[in-house]
Amino acid sequence: MRxxxxxxxxxMVVALFLAGTGHALAGEMTRERAGQLADGxxxxxxxxxxxxxxxxxxxxxxxxxxxxxxxDREGKLADVTLGYDDLAGYVDTPNYFGxxxxxxxxxxxxxxxxxxxxxxxxxxxxxxxxxxxxxxGFDKKNWQVASATSGATPGVVxxxxxxxxxxxxxxxxxxxxTYTLDNAGNLAITFEADTTKPTVINMTNxxxxxxxxxxxxxxxxxxxxxxxxxxxxxxxxxxxPTGERMPVAGTVxxxxxxxYIAHGLRDGTDEQIRFGRGYDHNWALDKGLTxxxxxxxRLEDPVSGRxxxxxxxxxxxxxxxxxxLDGTLIGKNGHLYRMGDGIAMEPQKFPDAPNQPDFVxxxxxxxxxxxxxxxxxxxTAR
Numbered sequence: 001m002r003x004x005x006x007x008x009x010x011x012m013v014v015a016l017f018l019a020g021t022g023h024a025l026a027g028e029m030t031r032e033r034a035g036q037l038a039d040g041x042x043x044x045x046x047x048x049x050x051x052x053x054x055x056x057x058x059x060x061x062x063x064x065x066x067x068x069x070x071x072d073r074e075g076k077l078a079d080v081t082l083g084y085d086d087l088a089g090y091v092d093t094p095n096y097f098g099x100x101x102x103x104x105x106x107x108x109x110x111x112x113x114x115x116x117x118x119x120x121x122x123x124x125x126x127x128x129x130x131x132x133x134x135x136x137g138f139d140k141k142n143w144q145v146a147s148a149t150s151g152a153t154p155g156v157v158x159x160x161x162x163x164x165x166x167x168x169x170x171x172x173x174x175x176x177x178t179y180t181l182d183n184a185g186n187l188a189i190t191f192e193a194d195t196t197k198p199t200v201i202n203m204t205n206x207x208x209x210x211x212x213x214x215x216x217x218x219x220x221x222x223x224x225x226x227x228x229x230x231x232x233x234x235x236x237x238x239x240x241p242t243g244e245r246m247p248v249a250g251t252v253x254x255x256x257x258x259x260y261i262a263h264g265l266r267d268g269t270d271e272q273i274r275f276g277r278g279y280d281h282n283w284a285l286d287k288g289l290t291x292x293x294x295x296x297x298r299l300e301d302p303v304s305g306r307x308x309x310x311x312x313x314x315x316x317x318x319x320x321x322x323x324x325l326d327g328t329l330i331g332k333n334g335h336l337y338r339m340g341d342g343i344a345m346e347p348q349k350f351p352d353a354p355n356q357p358d359f360v361x362x363x364x365x366x367x368x369x370x371x372x373x374x375x376x377x378x379x380t381a382r
Contacts, residue, residue, distance in 0.1 A: 027051050027183070029154035031145070034059055035087035041142050043087055046156040048181040053077055054378055056179065056187050061090055062139040063100035063158045063177045065207050067332075068187065073305030073380045078213035080306065080378075082322075082342040085332050093329055099139035100177050100191070101132045102203040103162065103169050104362065106282070106318055106351040109240045113354035115170065115198045115363065122168040127238055134167040138175065138203070146176070155180035164196065171197030171366075185378040188293075193370040200362040201370045202349045204314075208322060208342035211301035211308060215335030220321070220343045221262035226298040227255040227317065229283035233350055233359075237275050241352050241359075245284050253281065258300065265321055265340060277323035278339060282316045282350050289315045289360055293373050297345040300381060309377040312347030315360050320344040347374050 027050060034045035045066065049055040053075070057067040067079045083097035084090055090097070111122040111130035123134035132139065143158035155178060162173040178190040191203035210220055231245040232253045248254040252264025252273060267273050272281065287294045293311035297319070300307045310317065322344075325337045335341075353359040364370045 027150070027152065027154065029148050029150045029156065031148050034061075037061075037091065037142065043142055044145060046145065046148050046179075048154040048156065048179065048187075050154075050181050050183045050185070052183060052185065054181065054185050054187075056181055058156060058158075058179050059087065059090070060143045060145060060158060061087060062141065063143045063160070064090060064139070065098035065179075065205060068207070068376065068378065070185070070306060070378045071380065073382060078304070079332065080209050080211050080213060080308070082208040082210065082214045082331055082337055089331070094139065095325075095329060096132060096139060096206040097331075098205065098207040100143075100203060101206050101346075102138035102175060102191075102193075102201065103133050103167070103173065104130070104200055104202045104354075105132055105204045105206075105346060105348045106202065107131050107240055109352050109355055111168075113200060115200070118170075120168050120170060129238060129240065132206070136167055138162070139206070143177070153180050153182045169199055171195035171199040173199065173201065175203070177203075187376040187378070189374050189376070191370070191372040193364065194366075195364050195370075196366055198363060198365050200354045201364045202353070202362045203370070203372055204346045204348040205374065205376075206344055206346055207376070208320075208344045209299065209308060210342045211299060211306040212304050214332050214342070215337075219338075219340040221260070221265060221340055222301070222303065223261050223343070224258040224300045224302065225255050225261050225319075225343075226258045227283050227285075227319070228287065228295055229285050229317075230256065231284045233282045233284060233316070234272055235275055235281065235351075239275060239280060239351075241282065241350060241356060243356050243358060248283075253283070258298070261321065261343065278321040279319045279343075280321070280323055282318045284350070285312075285315055285317060287315075289313065293375050296347050299343065299345065305380040305382065307379045307381050309375075309379075310345045310347060311375040311377065313371075313373045314347045314349060316348055316350045318344070318346040318348060318351070320346065347372070
């Protein structure tokens with residue numbers, strides 16, 4: 001499928017912002033056509049901006065964070081998310097860049113789980129496993145704009161109905177994603193869902209970041225990462241958690257104090273790094289499951305001064321260092337993305353939680369809605 005409408009270039013958003021043309025003005029929301037799918041479905045883009053030069057562009061296709069533009073310590077703007085310049089890239093060569101993942105983020109072993117003694121089989125799109133909803137998940141759907149507002153905290157609400165049996169999951173699910181951006185640099189994302197039958201839900205955003213700017217030389221190896229977690233969940237060779245919680249102390253998974261990602265990213269002496277081809281693991285956050293979002297990860301680029309904090313109500317954060325990017329995808333501005341060019345920090349329930357009784361349950365029942373609140377907080381350090 002190819003896009004037939006106007007390209008959605010992040011560079012264009014920056015230019016319009018600087019030129020003061022009336023598009024993407026500070027503290028406002030703008031809404032435009034981003035293209036259409038092969039069946040004629042129109043895809044929209046909503047841009048949120050604050051008074052400090054930060055802007056976020058969200059596509060209805062996949063409820064996708066297409067760009068997050070932020071100033072460095074000198075005020076220079078750059079898009080800090082990997083992705084594509086236009087809709088066609090997200091449709092033709094999908095790689096989860098910035099998408100809303102669901103119904104279940106991450107892996108489910110064998111693509112199978114059971115609820116109340118009834119087994120359900122999902123598509124197996126990651127070897128024998130089901131990954132990010134099974135290949136035709138929420139990231140491949142065109143969401144509807146329920147509301148979009150300007151003001152001090154501009155925002156957009158997008159909705160999607162997933163029918164009973166969609167990709168093998170039970171229950172009709174009505175999902176909602178809300179993006180808001182405030183002047184403190186908080187891009188808040190809230191995921192909500194109701195179901196007609198007992199089911200499992202685990203939604204998150206899958207943005208992949210390079211705080212030096214997407215496509216910047218050196219990738220994220222020079223970034224410093226902090227994760228407030230004393231344990232992570234080790235995986236098998238097929239990246240399914242073993243069920244353990246392994247202490248990070250003395251390992252390359254210890255980010256309790258800020259540490260350069262390069263120090264462990266290519267450490268082939270660690271079996272877990274070999275299994276993941278880098279970091280592709282879940283940290284069990286010390287805070288656990290919370291009502292209000294709390295810190296899950298802090299990423300800093302010492303050169304640009306940009307800082308990204310990820311806050312969440314969920315008990316885990318999956319860190320993925322773009323290990324399966326092999327230089328074959330042409331991203332924004334013609335950049336070829338490779339392993340280590342970006343990092344995803346995905347707050348969520350633990351991988352394979354439907355089959356792991358010791359993990360926080362992802363079960364959602366009728367009348368008991370699902371909710372996950374997370375924040376991308378962008379700032380600068382001197």
